Amino acid sequence: MTKTRYAIVGTGSRATMYIDALCGPHSGHCDLVALCDTSSVRMSYHNRRLSGRYGRPAVPAYPASDFAGLIGRERPDVVIVTTVDAYHHRYIVAAMEHGCDVITEKPMTTDEAKVAQILSAVERTGRRLTVTFNYRYSAAYTRLRQLVAGGAIGTPHLVDFSWTLDTSHGADYFRRWHREKPMSGGLLVHKASHHFDLVNWWIGSWPETVYAMGSLSFYGREAAVGRGEAYGYSRYTGQGPMTHGDPFSLDLERSPMLRGLYLDAEEQSGYLRDRNVFGEEISIEDTMVVSARYRSGALLSYSLVAYSPWEGLRVAITGDKGRLELYERHGAHVIEQTPTGEGTGADGAAYDRRIRLFPMFRSPVDIDVEAGTSPHAGDSLMLEQLFAPSPPPDPWNRAASHLDGAASVLLGAAANQSLARGVPVAIDQLTGRPVAR
Numbered sequence: 153m154t155k156t157r158y159a160i161v162g163t164g165s166r167a168t169m170y171i172d173a174l175c176g177p178h179s180g181h182c183d184l185v186a187l188c189d190t191s192s193v194r195m196s197y198h199n200r201r202l203s204g205r206y207g208r209p210a211v212p213a214y215p216a217s218d219f220a221g222l223i224g225r226e227r228p229d230v231v232i233v234t235t236v237d238a239y240h241h242r243y244i245v246a247a248m249e250h251g252c253d254v255i256t257e258k259p260m261t262t263d264e265a266k267v268a269q270i271l272s273a274v275e276r277t278g279r280r281l282t283v284t285f286n287y288r289y290s291a292a293y294t295r296l297r298q299l300v301a302g303g304a305i306g307t308p309h310l311v312d313f314s315w316t317l318d319t320s321h322g323a324d325y326f327r328r329w330h331r332e333k334p335m336s337g338g339l340l341v342h343k344a345s346h347h348f349d350l351v352n353w354w355i356g357s358w359p360e361t362v363y364a365m366g367s368l369s370f371y372g373r374e375a376a377v378g379r380g381e382a383y384g385y386s387r388y389t390g391q392g393p394m395t396h397g398d399p400f401s402l403d404l405e406r407s408p409m410l411r412g413l414y415l416d417a418e419e420q421s422g423y424l425r426d427r428n429v430f431g432e433e434i435s436i437e438d439t440m441v442v443s444a445r446y447r448s449g450a451l452l453s454y455s456l457v458a459y460s461p462w463e464g465l466r467v468a469i470t471g472d473k474g475r476l477e478l479y480e481r482h483g484a485h486v487i488e489q490t491p492t493g494e495g496t497g498a499d500g501a502a503y504d505r506r507i508r509l510f511p512m513f514r515s516p517v518d519i520d521v522e523a524g525t526s527p528h529a530g531d532s533l534m535l536e537q538l539f540a541p542s543p544p545p546d547p548w549n550r551a552a553s554h555l556d557g558a559a560s561v562l563l564g565a566a567a568n569q570s571l572a573r574g575v576p577v578a579i580d581q582l583t584g585r586p587v588a589r
């Protein structure tokens with residue numbers, strides 16, 4: 153059997169999931185042929201791990217400046233993009249121009265101009281672009297899609313969606329590149345693209361007009377000083393006792409992964425993984441509300457906060473035949489673990505999830521959902537769909553296309569524009585052309 157050839161560009165922590173899938177359960181039909189990154193130290197970490205865990209020889213490691221050389225010499229069929237968000241478009245477009253299909257992590261990209269570049273590259277090349285919205289594969293979220301698509305609430309008219317990141321998971325976006333809006337698009341793109349995609353998919357429509365407000369109210373130096381707090385360190389590692397007792401501290405010495413991927417690579421890459429969350433130069437929000445109108449006429453009311461004592465979500469979708477409610481909460485800690493492994497505190501087991509259907513004029517019904525306590529619980533299902541030669545049928549269309557990727561980024565990008573300008577933003581005006589479905 154000829155194996156499909158994969159290259160991975162962006163070899164930080166997320167790349168690990170794809171490497172493990174390609175070299176583990178899918179190694180019979182998939183071949184990892186190359187890595188590419190701006191940091192050779194990070195690529196070496198993954199190559200050492202490949203040999204230690206899978207007994208495999210190192211794969212060729214290409215600097216980002218020689219991506220074209222990688223394509224020419226290693227001839228991948230598919231390029232997997234797991235770089236910092238702001239650079240996804242470069243590799244998506246270049247890989248498709250060279251005749252490869254692409255799998256990209258969410259968000260597909262960070263702003264409307266880059267969305268336009270990607271869409272025109274797909275049209276020009278005819279290559280396939282898949283955006284890995286793994287949340288779609290989580291049992292509870294798939295169940296919501298089944299219920300709405302099956303007519304349980306009739307036509308959906310209002311989605312009320314509130315996502316709370318706790319002080320462990322939420323803080324992690326304020327330690328590194330995510331905290332710079334040009335790198336991540338802010339949480340309205342980087343994080344909310346997951347949630348906007350779920351809404352788009354649940355109600356089967358796309359956003360049209362968006363209004364947003366947001367602030368940096370908790371993280372950052374100014375907010376800390378406002379509360380009378382002062383910090384004498386711009387990063388956490390190597391500060392000695394000064395950071396002891398600081399619940400936001402992250403010590404890169406403490407795990408082989410953090411050391412190998414980040415601390416050891418600092419000198420070469422300048423990438424600091426553990427910046428003080430109450431430091432300077434944070435250009436993203438930690439508190440956000442968004443209102444949107446969909447093409448179907450449905451309305452969305454969304455909020456995101458990044459410093460809650462518990463992590464989870466509340467979603468209510470009301471239609472003309474009833475209402476569905478989903479509630480998930482994890483004690484004082486996370487339903488989604490950060491790459492640093494934080495969040496597994498003493499309260500980690502205090503997990504609570506409920507889906508309730510309120511049909512109009514009838515008694516409410518509690519909906520059973522199979523176990524799996526994290527939005528990431530569906531990752532292996534997604535990897536099977538991505539990599540298996542004959543994946544099981546997926547009647548819920550969980551595989552997301554470039555258009556789905558665009559729709560969720562554009563909602564976030566429009567929200568960013570609205571925040572900056574203080575006015576509602578029409579998505580078609582943002583892109584200069586309607587994104588067709």
Ligand SMILES: NC(=O)c1ccc[n+]([C@@H]2O[C@H](COP(=O)([O-])OP(=O)(O)OC[C@H]3O[C@@H](n4cnc5c(N)ncnc54)[C@H](O)[C@@H]3O)[C@@H](O)[C@H]2O)c1
Nearest residue numbers: 162163164165166189190216234235236237239257258259
């Ligand atoms: N679906 C999910 O739930 C999920 C979870 C985690 C991360 N992600 C996504 O995965 C991607 C990577 O996140 P991460 O946590 O691994 O971040 P990371 O910082 O650990 O890794 C990013 C990598 O990109 C590399 N890079 C930066 N600029 C580059 C360039 N110009 N060319 C090539 N490589 C470059 C960095 O050197 C680094 O190795 C992001 O897009 C993120 O949104 C998705």
